[in-house]
Amino acid sequence: MFDDLIRGVRAHGSLFGSSVLTPPWALHFVDGAPLTLCTVLGGGGWIVRENHPPEPLRAGDTVVVRGPETFTFVDEVGTRAEPVACGEFCATPEQGGTRHRLGWHDTAGDGPGATTLIVGAYPVRGEVSRLLLDALPAVLRVPGGGTGDAVLDHLAAEVALDTPGQQVVLDRLLDWMLVCTLREWFDRPGGEAPAWWAAQRDPVVGEALRLLHTEPAAPWTVAALAARCGVSRATLAKRFTDLVGEPPLTYLTRWRMTLAADLLAGRHTATLAEVARTVGYSDAFGFSAAFKRVRGVTPSAFRRSAVG
Known part of the structure; x- marks a missing residue:
């Protein structure tokens, strides 16, 4: 399930930057991207958000900030530096985006007290990936x-180079860093990970989730799902509800409607009947009724709002 949620969250060169900062400094991230990842290769500073306690960020630390709230990265709380606005439009257009060597606040070198910051701002595409956002706090720090x-x-080695294809390598490294950060945060002792995170590791419920996600259009019943998982119907129903927080078919309906929402928004020429069949409904009427019950609007109204 985590694989499905993270799949639509990808770094892209126009939303990537690296800076070597010498105090005093203050970078104000103004875009309010759905997710912004900040990793410190060396040095340190503070993440400052309005009306929230400052969050320290030291060498090796990674912070993920959930938008649309903006934030500032400073050398110290109360810094005398004038904030430098940073975001997508700080990119160098002729190069198709911000290259690390043309970072937001370049300096002459990385002398004493300098901080090297890697930042990736992530667009979040579709309703599936928004389920991941819903599971995250405003700021998480690992x-x-x-x-x-x-x-x-790998990041430290790559930003020291200037070679063809480097931007793609940096983007993928940043994606790797995001996945590692989220997994570590979900697994932290005493953490409050979403129910589906722990459920994925249960041998029975994890298999049920895998089947529902890989075969959402199958004509599932609790009995059929239990048979595929090798347990009784009663065992699956109880175990699934205990770990996930809702019965298997209720979960399946919500997952189908999430997939349908992305299809409605992304496949403008697909008819309601085609979308219905893709997510396991034999007719548009039954699908429309389920969609409105789960999402609160009809599929047609959702599509109009999504493409408008």
Whole structure:
């Protein structure tokens, strides 16, 4: 399930930057991107948001900030530096985006006290990936020393180069860093990960979730799903509800409607009947009734609002 949710969240060169900062400095990230990942390769600073306590960010740490709220990265709380506005439009258009060597606040070097910051702003495409946003706090911070350290080593080596294809490599490394950060945050001791995160690791419920996600249009019943998972109907129903928080078929309906919402928004020429069949409904009427019950609007109204 996590794979489905993260699939639509990808870095792109026009939303990527790297800076070597010498105090005092203040970078104000003004775009309010759905997700912004900040990783410190060296040095440190503070994430400051309006009406929230400052969040420290030290060498090796990674912070993910959920939009649309903007934030500032500063050398110290109360810095005397004038904020430099940073975002998509700080890119260099003739190069198709912000290259790391043309970062938002270049300096002459990386002398004493300098901080090297890697930033990726992530658009979030579609309703499926929005389920991931719903599971995240406004700010999550993962300290260095975990699974992301290997990615940091690769990032540090790559930003020191200037070679063909580098932007693609940096983007994919940033995606790797985001996945490692989210997994580590969900797995942290005493954390409050969404129910589906832990449920994926249950041998029975995890298999049921995998089947529902890979075969959403199949004519599922609880009995059929239980048979595929190798347990009784009663065992699956109880175990699934206990771990996920709702019965299997209720979950399936919500998942189908999430997929349908992306199809309605992304495939403008698809008829309602075609969308209905894709997500497991034999006719448009039954699909429309289910969609309105789950999403609160008819499929046609949702499509108009999505493409308008």
